[in-house]
Amino acid sequence: MKARVMVMLRNGVLDPQGEAVRAALGNLGFEGVGGVRQGKLIELDLAETDPEAARHSVTAMCEKLLANTVIESYQIEIL
Amino acid sequence: MKARVMVMLRNGVLDPQGEAVRAALGNLGFEGVGGVRQGKLIELDLAETDPEAARHSVTAMCEKLLANTVIESYQIEIL
Numbered sequence: 532m533k534a535r536v537m538v539m540l541r542n543g544v545l546d547p548q549g550e551a552v553r554a555a556l557g558n559l560g561f562e563g564v565g566g567v568r569q570g571k572l573i574e575l576d577l578a579e580t581d582p583e584a585a586r587h588s589v590t591a592m593c594e595k596l597l598a599n600t601v602i603e604s605y606q607i608e609i610l
Numbered sequence: 611m612k613a614r615v616m617v618m619l620r621n622g623v624l625d626p627q628g629e630a631v632r633a634a635l636g637n638l639g640f641e642g643v644g645g646v647r648q649g650k651l652i653e654l655d656l657a658e659t660d661p662e663a664a665r666h667s668v669t670a671m672c673e674k675l676l677a678n679t680v681i682e683s684y685q686i687e688i689l
Contacts, residue, residue: 537651552652552676561671563657572616572649573631578642592640597631 532577533610534589538598539570573597582609611656612689613668617677618649652676661688 540546546568553567575592579585589607598605619625625647632646654671658664668686677684 565655570651576644
């Protein structure tokens with residue numbers, strides 16, 4: 532079973548990486564880009580076959596390792 | 611209009627970051643994690659209101675800046 536975790540900086544937390552991308556897109560002539568946020572995408576191959584158990588286990592991984600919950604929020608998709 | 615770009619290393623391209631996460635999860639006692647791939651998640655706020663035009667423009671951004679298409683593949687979601 533596959534799981535996808537999307538980790539983004541929380542709203543209000545400064546995102547210099549996203550800001551750099553926004554500036555670079557402007558320099559390349561792309562107009563109308565209001566804001567850019569950059570986060571992490573983590574894809575996991577799990578031996579677990581039960582979707583509920585997989586979600587539970589991935590939530591624990593996020594809380595312990597994958598996300599810094601002080602400044603980052605995460606979303607889990609079980610594929 | 612919002613767009614989300616998911617950039618992942620292509621299959622077969624070594625992913626040391628994902629490998630480090632896999633090892634760390636193992637050390638923390640999470641079992642049954644077969645493989646981990648880590649990529650980038652980029653969220654864009656666009657002034658464009660037509661979904662087709664937005665997708666077209668974001669594809670150009672990916673080809674020019676957001677992804678290194680030699681080693682990375684990308685997926686675009688218009689939200």
